[in-house]
Amino acid sequence: MNSNSRMGPGRLLVVDDNKVNRLLLARGLQEQGHAITFAENGVQALETMRREPFDLVLLDIMMPELDGYQVLQELTSDTDLRDIPVIVVSAMDEIDSVVKCIEMGAEDYLSKPLNPVLLKARISACLEKKWLRDQQRELIRKFATSEVADELLASGFSLGGKYVEATAMFSDIRSFTTISESQSPEDTIELLNTYYTLMFDAITGHDGIVNQIVGDGLMAIFGAPAPNPDHAECAVKAALEMVELVDLFNHEQAGQNKIQLQIGVGVATGQVIAGYTGTQNRATYTCVGDAVNVAARLEAHTKAIGHPILIDENTYALINSALTGKDLGPVDIKGKKEKVRVFAVPLNHSSG
């Protein structure tokens, strides 16, 4: 949902077994332009919510079939529904039940008899929050694959880490500083955006996630957070596709007399610590470990070698026979005591 619709009407579900209450709520809400659906008990409410999307639920506590508490309980255990905000509507003398509902995850409460001004204010505030959360979610989806987004959303942004076997990838554009100095800032940003679109396609298309973008460089992870036994193979295939896509892009650019790009990609496999780093307010999924360092160094090493894709021995050992690598022998890597055996992955097509 984009920011323009933030103040727009919402889709509201009113759950109350009492018709007088339903009429009263509907009156207040329709005046604000919201679309209202009714449910007369908890069972109906859950059925309706599983059938169509809602922005907000107004929930009575005491109802036949399934009461408000039971509905709240069902909602919190349902990953599809638990983020829909619930406002509990209850009589003044039931303040203890309201407390219980808030503890169970209700967003706010309204007391009966209903005050139209308060009703309007609480609903607007709730919808505003819901839309902000939707936008946040949208952002997460944009910058992560659905696996990461799902895990982030399911784990409730827990920042803990774990050891995983994964493949790390670093990629950047050769001589980008020179490129950006030779053209207008607008062209540079447009170039970067096109480049990132292509890289994201190749990486997410092979089940990787891009977890860092810095300037013209990016870092991607394969095999985490969602386990993928073929992480090494996926990473190498993604690297090949990245180079191919840049190649195609270059053909287009050449036709328009525009700047062409060369990229370098480093890939390394091993045990890494993966998790969300940052604070509760701003977290990013990342991996740290030897493989990550090696991948970064190999990416840098592509310049010296003049070959766009370099992988380490662990990655090479895991890829299947259809993919090959030319053994470049042991190479000195900054920050590593021992030399690292490096393989150059041959390109599918002739490439620059």
Added chain:
Amino acid sequence: MADNAVDRNTLEALKSTTDGDFVSELIDTFLDDAPTLLETMASALAENDSERFRRAAHSLKSNAATLGALSLSESSKELEMMGKSGDISAASPKLDALGKAYAKVVSALEEYQDELK
């Protein structure tokens, strides 16, 4: 008599935030539903079903309060509390009184509806 059964201020406040037609519609709904709620309470009492008794009393309490039938709402609340405690054995005389109080509320609300026309 009618003035005691229903608080005019509550109805006027409701009218000012909505309109006369809506208040009249709300009264119609209340008058449609309340007899069912009273019957539910009577049958729940006969079956010693305190939970069903409590829910019906709860709805009547809430609706009566909305339409300014404050004393009916108070009496319903007492019965709701009995239902909540699980012991409704002593509810019978109070339920009879509730029925009589309701009859007064009906005529007061119908009078108010006439004024709205």
